[in-house]
Amino acid sequence: MNRIAVALPLVLALGACGSDADEPPTDLDVAVSDGEAEALARQIEAGDFLDLQLGAKIVGPQGEEVESALSNPEGNFADMRSFVACPAGMKTCDPAKAPEGTVYTYVHVVYPGEDNEDDSGSGEGNDSSDIERATVFRMTRPATGFTGAAGYSKDEAMAAIGPKADVVVTCDKGALVWTVSAGDGGDQWEQAEPLTFWWQSTVPPAGPAEAYAITANYTQATGSGPYPGQAAGATNACEAPPAKG
Template sequence: MNKIVFALPLSLALAACGSADEPPTDLENAESDGAAAALARNIEAGEFLDLDLGAKIVGPQGPEVTSALSNAEGNFADLRSFVACPADMTECDPAAAPEGTIYTYVHVVYPGEDNEAGTGSGEGNDSSDVERATAFRMTRPATGFTGAAGYSKDEAMAAIGAKADVVITCDDGALVWTVSAGDGGDQWEQAEPLTFWWQSTVAPAGPAAAYAIDANYAQATGSGPYPADAPGAPNACNAPAVAGAEG
């Protein structure tokens, strides 16, 4: 697998939810070579609330796309997604956007369901209650990925508490947000939304089967906005690793 770490601008190099005075999370107490390697390669996460976003792309489903993340056993999460242009753009039309436009992909993941019949899996949810969700991930390479990604730290704190941590890594060109809550106690679980984001130089072509949640020791997949085909587009996951860099 191609898992690496990059140097990001200082404005994006924000600390994870936990502070230096708090006990380390289970990822910081890496008990295996694999866990230690994942920690060493993590991408420092930007805070969702610090983003200054402009207009959203309006597609056939409107400005937001809803879907369910599911497997043969049922629906394990609702997914609500949108793609936004930079703050100075009051209309987000990729066909008219200037060259160099950066698109922010935003995904709000509700383990279990969001308890609204009109969105996502809604009343159709037939999975077991989600007691522990541990990751949100892309199942395809992050085309055009700029190296900027993050999540809502306020939401993580609300769902999990002060021990909350989210480690972002690359897996064969795709992004993985691993949610660490330690053992026991509060977990990322049923009906606790978490917002994840990443930025790309490539606009979406439409929803694609490109996202998944790891929950209740299973994986469930579904669709969300995904970049159009762009041969030769950069993907920061594939950039050379920074020698001696640490998360």
């Protein structure tokens, strides 16, 4: 499996905050196999969502944002709101008119359980159960056109999980995976706590596709969101060969 690992030093930046500051952080960036060691040797720093400079959003049939539920036969396990934005300075985001080389930022706001909005996502009463622990958000298809830039909202992670929050982004067979951990016990990423995840691609979306999943309450649920269209010759940083030392 060819992977890029992104170890996110949230604990180092926030370790002095909160009552749990003296507790040891979770440690998802320690290799326990040769494959993981190879991945960690290629780690990059994830960007904070608040640091992004975004322009206009793509307007599709559902408007600027796509709302969906991540579900399985047992029920709905999360709401998700997604959008795709052009770079800062672009007042309209129309892929048909965008200049060559435009980088598109895919943004997914994931709410375990529900978002408490009756008229969006799963809606009132449609969540399967109270989500006590969500641990993974991921793509289920290769990240077409992925530039190598990805991240999440560190402020939201701090608000949801606290100073022990640890988020690691890896690539699994060309798809991006965000692993969210707070260690054993204590605060977890749980019911109705939004976390924003983002990644960038050189390929614009072709429309919503069944391409995303959450692991919550130890089960996986899938759903649709904006996904890049087909693009001959598009690269994917998840599938790039390892850098030679």
